[in-house]
Amino acid sequence: MRFQSFEEMIGFWAERKKSGPALIFDEGGRKSWTYEELLRHIRERAEALRAGGKSCIGILADGSRDCVVEIFAAVAAGLQVVMLDESAPEELLRRLIVYTDVDTLWGDDDLCEELSPALTAGVKDGAKKILFFTSGTTEQAKAVVLTEQSLCSSAYNGGEKLPLSPEDTLLCLLPLGHVFGFVCGLLWGLSCGAAVALGRGARHYGDDCAFFEPTAVSVVPLLLGFLLQRRLTNPGLKLVLVGAGDCPAALLGAAAAMGLRVSFGYGLTETSSGVAISVRGDPFAMEICPDDRITLAEDGEILIEAPTCIMQGYYKRPADTAAVLIDGVLHTGDLGRFDKEGKLHITGRKKDMLVLPDGTKLYLPEYEARLMKALGHTELAVILKNSRPVLVWSGEGEPEEILRRLRPVTEDLPRGQQLAGVLVVNDPLPRTATGKIKRWELQRKMEA
Secondary structure, eight states, X not given: OOOSSHHHHHHHHXXXXXXXXXXXXXXXXXXXXXXXXXXXXXXXXXXXXXXXTOXXXXXXXXXXXXXXXXXXXXXXXXXXXXXXXXXXXXXXXXXXXXXXXXXXEESOHHHHHHHGGGOOOOOSSOTTEEEEEOSXXXXXXXXXXXEHXXXXXXXXXXXXXXXXXXXOEEEEOSOTTSHHHHIIIIIHHHHTTOEEEEOXXXXXXXXXXXXXXXXXXXXXXXXXXXXXXXXXXXXXXXXXXXXSSOOOHHHHHHHHHTTOEEEEEEEEGGGTEEXXXXXXXXXXXXXXXXXOEEEEOXXXXXXXXXXXXXXXXXXXXXXXXXHHEETTEEEEEEEEEEOTTSOEEEEEEOSSEEEOTTSOEEEHHHHHHHHHHHHTOOSEXXXXXXXXXXXEEESSOOHHHHHHHHHHHHTTSXXXXXXXXXXXXXXXXXXXXXXXXXXXXXXXXXXX
């Protein structure tokens, strides 16, 4: 079913699914709200937000029941909504709040109080806009302007390719502050009339499947590996949707061997999440979603036309928007190919970034500049090895000593972004005629 707003989506199922749950959560035990109850709470909170006189709300998304209500209510009240990662460093949050013109905050009370000096005067034209940040590092993170219509359309696309039923329970383990978690962990289920079980955070990854007994779950590759290695999936789980990062074929094969149906999705924040999903057979052979059209440039770059799902642009960054959104076509920087059946396969990345297993994007020019400054050495590059960032150092040096010198400038990074090791090589790094590192050639050489 195609919806134009969150309220329409929830209202539709409130009329048809009178007693069945919309949200399942832990509140001193397993509790639930029906679609009618969810709709009532949204409308009551929206009325309070309208009376508050604010125009742009920053939501420190904790994935709770009240967080879901706040997001939907803020949109219904006509506020601009900025989705913030509550685990981000406070100084970064301050910069993002100023950048996006937030004039009120929701979430952790103490953190909100600490961040309140950064609040601005708000916006005049933010109604229905929902801003998600690209999952990069510090200055490279951009706010992508989406709408409830584009997000509802993305959920519709997912439901058309991988339909859920009102009898299904979708477990939401992913952070709602990222578009993959919001669409594929929440909206996908609600658009199909399923129940959405709100996971209880990283501390409960080990027992959420047993507690909520889902039939479907969306995960990033790192989380899938955690669940499979420890055999934490429940017997009733039927469908696993994997996205937001590269996933080893062996991991998907292990899931299939356990009797799980595994689908792999490709999408971007700029397209309101997924544009292609594998439905059957090879999990890396993806069918294009109904509202999307994908073509390949001469160099294999994936170009996307998605009128119902495409971003309005990067917030207050017209030059950055114009660089990737050309005549309504998104130039992704990703590389792909079509097989003989017309299914899309991702083959690499044109951009200077690495996508880590948790979905985080590591922007290499910024990251490597930090390393070069600390080491006083420019003949270096960062690649992925065993899904972790590794430094390739051309010249003389001991790996342990290099890591020791870098520790002061990397210890403040999230664990997944810290260097896992150093590879010392004697040959110069492969470069183009203009001096740029041939990253994929280097990656293949180091793997060989």
